[in-house]
Amino acid sequence: MSYRGGRGGRGGLYYHGNNNNSNHSNFQQQGFNADQYILENSVPIDISGWDGASMEDCIGFIQRKCKVAVRNALVDMSTHYIRGYVKNQQDVNTLLSWSGVKFAGKSLKFMKINNSCGNSINNSNNNGNSTGNVIEALTQFLKSRYQPEMKLLNLSSVKHDPSLSQLGFFASLASTSKFFTALMKVAGDINLDVQSIDLSANELSDLASLSIMAHTFPKLKNLSLQNNNLNRIKSFETFKHKLNFLRELILVGNPVVNVNNPQDIENVKLELMKTFPRLIVLNGETLRYEQALINNLTFPFELQQPIFFQDQDIQQVATNFITNYINLWDSNRQGLMVLYQAESQFSMQIDSAHPHTLEVINDLRNGPSGTDFGYYLPLSRNLTKVSSIKSRLNRVGRGPEQIYKMFTQLPKTRHELVNKPLLYSMECLRLPQLNAIMVTLHGSFEEVAAPDNLEALNSSIGGPKGRMSHHNRNKKVALSSKSFDRTLVVIPGPNGSMIVATDLLLVRPFSKILAWNDPTNKTSVPSTAVPNVSTPPSHSATPQPQQPQVPSGTPSAADLPIEIKNNLTPIQQEVLVKILLETKLNLEYGVxxxxxxxxDYNQCIINFRNSVASLPPQAYIS
Structure with a gap:
């Protein structure tokens, strides 16, 4: 029996029942060194009395209870102890002091062991193999196992590879457990185009050491884990919400699927389909109809509009307000204080754990590694991170004085609101109970300079006294581009003024992927910028023809003649439609x-009023 999982040019795995050689934490931090990582956490510890539950449960319990992370844990089949590795001797002593702690009805015992096995890679380095030699060896191994015509990385039976054995990768449990982590890091560095991976016959009893694979190859479609020792379906939770494009999985020869009870087999299938939302084929069996699955995973609505106004009346107010606000935010934050009163509030938060958009992960790998939120952490009021009531209250600015102080503790920025309007989206809604409008702006900005008020930032709230100050004085925070969501509730003030009642700013890692952009529409946006535009970017929120104030025959932006649309940006189209609606001019005179x-919309209205008496009748819609 054989099959090819990737029909129709998809790539795929070949599965033959008895063929073991079938052709089938964030490691994006800058300066990651594969050999250095292998050498990390090299102090061994043995754990007994854990078998009242799973090994994963035990490791998680130890981290929560003892506050020590046990890495690269494996079960020694000869002693049935868990052999794990901690960072240093202090962690070993901490665990020894916890011997006897109750877990799953038994007493855990921690045993210090002699690290006589050493680290084989370290020893090999002392014999003349440098870090570069190790990375080069892994690189050559990957290239020898890569089949570009099939986009297949064959990593079956790696323990039997002579070049890897000579380097001592499998001489101890420590080096064995860290091998795949280092290998996947190197694979990511050399940018292999991989859709299928064969990991058969590698004696894998869990998948923890392969967790980085989901970051290195997030769009992996085919995976073979044939003839390993996987016996628990829970092991696959390592890949939950990560390998979201996996289409085909081979688990033949693993205890987890070698069961006789039909209900158990169905439970395994169900759990795997939950873990891998696009899984179609398991061990050659089609689990679900692929086209129906694709339809279910396809967003059933038209592309959402980037600009939304609840009604026409607030459109002009909101667009002018947000444009002027962002301009002052970038150039003169003191000038914004006229908008804030004694009851006004401002708070900000960072979201460093944004959803794992796969394209974003690739962008981070290929661009600057990591995102530094050092300037934002002292002020961040992320309620999932800040649990202290006092800290939560202290991180809300009230009144102009406190709010301006917080403004000066944030980096200086530059927004491309006019030059690059497609980088932004905005919604504007009424809040009738408050006679207010709520404006939410999404987009990105570039940090151009450190905060003005570094002294206040260094002594700001958060953590033990002096800790944040020491951090910021001794570490230069890298400036970078970031994405944001900003929500302002604006109420009318005296004499036609406006007051910002609440101001919420969320800052997150920069993403080039915009939810409001249509990736298939490559011709709708001309590349020319709009000079002297006082209204912010808007290429939607078009007035609907059926509204009473729209004269018969007046086009919406969607109905503008193609020759007009081809020569105008979305912003210009929006301004034109508004002018046609307001003045009742025909297209020729409107343009x-x-x-x-x-x-400029305001200038258009002024010029129209100044010249309305001299306009001929044919200038208007007949």
Whole structure:
């Protein structure tokens, strides 16, 4: 029996029942060194009395209870102890002091062992193999196992590879457990285009050491784990919410699927389909109809509009307000204080654990590694991280004085609101109970300079006294681009002024992937920028023709003639439609008015009023 999982040009694995050689933490931090990582956490510890539950449960319990991370844990089949590795001798002593702690009805015992086995890779380095030699060996091994025509990485039976054995990768449990971590890091560095991976016959009893594979190859489609020692379906939780494009999985020869009870087999299938949302084929069996699955995973609605206004009345107010606000935020934050009153509130938070958008992960790998939130951490009011009531209260700025102090503790920025309008999205809604409007702006900004008020930032809230200050004085925080969501509730003030009642700023890692952009539409946005535009970018929120105030025959932005649309940006189209609606001019005169007014809506209205008496009848819609 054989099959090819990737039909129709998808790539795939070949599975033959008895063929073991079938052709089948964040490691993006800058300066990651494969050999250094292998040498980390090299102090061994043995754990007994754990078998009242699973090994994973035991390791998690130890981390929660004893506050010590046990890495690269494996079960020694000869002693039935868990052999794990901790960072240093202090962690060993801490665990020894916890011997006897109750876990799953038994008493855990921690045993210090002689690290006589050493680290084989370290020993090999002392014999003349440098770090570069180790990385080069892994690179050559990967290239020898890579089949570019099939986009297949064959990692079956790696323990029997002579070049790896000579380097001592499998001489001890420590080096064995860290091998795949280092290998996947190197694979990511050399940018292999991989859709299928064969990991058969590698004596794998759990998948913890392969967790980095989901980051290195997030769009992996086919995976073979044939003839390993996987006996628990829970092992696959390592890949939950990660390998979201996995289509085909081979588990033949693993205890987890070698069961006789049909109900157990169905439970395994169900759990795997939950873990891998696009899984179609398991051990050659089709689990679900692929086209129906694709339809279910396809967003059933049209692409959402990047700009939304609840009604026409607040459109002009919101666009002018947000444009001027962002301009002052970038150039003169003191000038914003006229918008804040004694009851106004401001808070910000960072979200460093944003959803794992796969394209974003690739962008981070290929661009600057990691995102430094050092300037934001002292002020962040992320309620999932800040549990102290006092800290939560202290991280809300109230009144102009406190709010401005917080503004000066945030980096200086530059937004491309006019030059690059497609980087932004905005929604504007009414809040009738408050006679207010709520404006939410999404997009990105570039940090251009450190905060003005570093002294206040260094002594700011958060952590033991002095800890944050020491951190910021001794570490230069890297400036970078970041994405954000900002929500402002604005209420009317005296004499037509506006007051910001609440201001919420969320800062997150930069993402080039915009939810409001249509990746298939490559011609709708001209590349030319709009000069002297006072309204913010808007290429939606078009007035609907059926509304009473729209004259018959007046086009919406979608109905503008193609020759007009091809020569105008979305912003210009929006301004044109508004002018046509307000003035009742026909297209020819409407375009003329906009061009003479530099596509500034306010200037258009002024020029129209100044010249309305001299306009001929044919200038209007008949």
């Amino acid at each position: 003329m008015l906009c061009e003479q007014s530099q596509w």
